[in-house]
């Protein structure tokens with residue numbers, strides 16, 4: 001009886017130490033990346049702002065010696081009917097590894113703040129600090145830590161374009177993730193496969209509350225449970241071990257078309273969702289660092 005207890009105690013201490021060594025993202029630097037992304041202005045698919053962001057992302061990850069490539073395709077603009085060039089960006093770490101994990105976000109912003117009550121406010125620009133910016137900024141911060149973690153799996157950061165090129169009800173969502181998932185299913189890569197994935201969306205709210213998203217639990221229960229377990233071990237209490245919202249997001253095509261079990265880490269209790277005040281002032285580097293710490297530790301375990 002005593003032995004068992006001592007054994008458990010030491011096991012507990014050991015696992016605490018192991019997890020304490022995982023990298024801690026720099027909250028100030030992550031927040032600065034968020035501001036840099038937002039300084040571009042709106043980053044709607046196919047616009048000048050999106051082009052500038054693509055250059056920023058490519059330059060950043062190239063500096064860290066990651067492999068950067070694009071997956072390009074055209075969609076029809078829902079209002080003008082003109083073709084819009086979409087670009088998913090893929091940033092690979094350890095590109096030689098045959099079993100890989102996806103860490104993804106969308107990087108386009110909504111064309112206008114459609115949740116505003118008045119037409120005048122809906123006509124104002126939408127910057128998307130949390131919704132579109134936070135995932136990008138956190139992945140930029142991750143670049144500083146990829147050498148300090150040692151997952152067995154290769155890691156691909158994927159930035160999805162066209163998550164919300166949406167002007168009115170009925171316009172299509174998830175262009176980038178659906179294209180990515182369909183390509184993966186129909187032309188499977190010969191030299192690697194994705195074994196799991198995590199999607200980051202709205203991870204910078206100053207008042208961070210991340211509940212288990214219902215579709216993630218439904219389609220990727222093991223991935224989801226393991227992420228919340230990592231958060232528990234790290235003592236990151238903003239990951240709340242209860243289901244709350246059911247959200248359709250880029251993880252749906254990944255789970256259903258590509259069959260890559262993927263969990264959506266999303267804080268849907270954000271007061272400025274699709275509103276003009278989704279600005280850096282509503283966001284926090286500390287929140288980003290908390291999510292980042294969990295995701296990096298989780299990657300390290302994989």
Ligand SMILES: [Zn+2]
Pocket residue numbers: 110131164274
């Ligand atoms: Zn959105």
